Amino acid sequence: FNAAVRDLVTLELAAQGFRVLVSDLYAMNFRANSTQDDIIGDLRNPTLFQYGEETMCAWMEGRLSDDIQAEQRKVEEFPLYWFSVPAIMKGWMDRVLTQGFAFSLEKMYNNGIFKDKKAMLSFTTGATQTMFQPDGINGDINIALWPLQNGTLHFCGFQVLAPQIFWGPAHCPAAVRTMMLDGWRARLKGLLAEKPLTFAPCELFDLSFQGGFLLRPEVREERESQPYGITTGHHLGKPLPPDNQIRAPPASEEREEPGRSS
Numbered sequence: 001f002n003a004a005v006r007d008l009v010t011l012e013l014a015a016q017g018f019r020v021l022v023s024d025l026y027a028m029n030f031r032a033n034s035t036q037d038d039i040i041g042d043l044r045n046p047t048l049f050q051y052g053e054e055t056m057c058a059w060m061e062g063r064l065s066d067d068i069q070a071e072q073r074k075v076e077e078f079p080l081y082w083f084s085v086p087a088i089m090k091g092w093m094d095r096v097l098t099q100g101f102a103f104s105l106e107k108m109y110n111n112g113i114f115k116d117k118k119a120m121l122s123f124t125t126g127a128t129q130t131m132f133q134p135d136g137i138n139g140d141i142n143i144a145l146w147p148l149q150n151g152t153l154h155f156c157g158f159q160v161l162a163p164q165i166f167w168g169p170a171h172c173p174a175a176v177r178t179m180m181l182d183g184w185r186a187r188l189k190g191l192l193a194e195k196p197l198t199f200a201p202c203e204l205f206d207l208s209f210q211g212g213f214l215l216r217p218e219v220r221e222e223r224e225s226q227p228y229g230i231t232t233g234h235h236l237g238k239p240l241p242p243d244n245q246i247r248a249p250p251a252s253e254e255r256e257e258p259g260r261s262s
């Protein structure tokens, strides 16, 4: 089914005039572990191997392994979509999203390196939709998506579009799966006009070590009267803003504070 989803997006976006690049990590036999083999040439500090530091230097000097460089060229050219994160996909993130290339302390979130690009998760679940409701057995899907969407994609600056979730296709009759693909095709037609999800902009925080990178006091005070937290992660001990990680706010709320999505 995921292959059908991929084939459809490839065809549909090509029909819209876009050039589509696919990274099939299994077919590429992409290596998932992050090791010294990711660096060509000598290490800065061979006695204490620090992957982040070493790969950042290697990236600056064009000494990252060829497979990483090839994927980084694709990231620079295109937003990617991600099916899910089996080990090989996580390995892709660990190795391709190099410090310096994809993020730095100065450039993150809404000021991140890829802030002019869009990214979107597309994946299937084994579970049904109700199992991922706040009162379902698996708990709120918004929480499951937070580390990927905030911690990886938005952290690198990407504008994150609402995820495409195919709920439990393995348990559906073929006719329902066909309907799912029809819905996907319809969504793709307007995909690039979609508004991204809301995250808390950096400007709400005191971005200094003295300030602890904490929410600015006046912002915190202002939120006191609001019924919900700002985002799934920045909940401030309040109820989570409903569906913060799976729906963009309606256009009428465009000018309002982040996190007021419904």
Ligand SMILES: *[C@@H]1O[C@H](CO)[C@@H](O)[C@H](O)[C@H]1NC(C)=O
Pocket: 031, 032, 033, 035
């Ligand atoms: C990393 O993965 C490669 C191929 O998948 C394997 O040959 C190599 O031994 C692994 N390295 C480590 C340190 O596990």
Ligand SMILES: *[C@@H]1O[C@H](CO)[C@@H](O)[C@H](O)[C@H]1NC(C)=O
Pocket: 150, 151, 152, 155, 233, 234
């Ligand atoms: C969002 O992701 C970043 C990067 O991984 C992380 O440092 C930050 O703590 C996350 N925010 C929340 C509120 O979890």
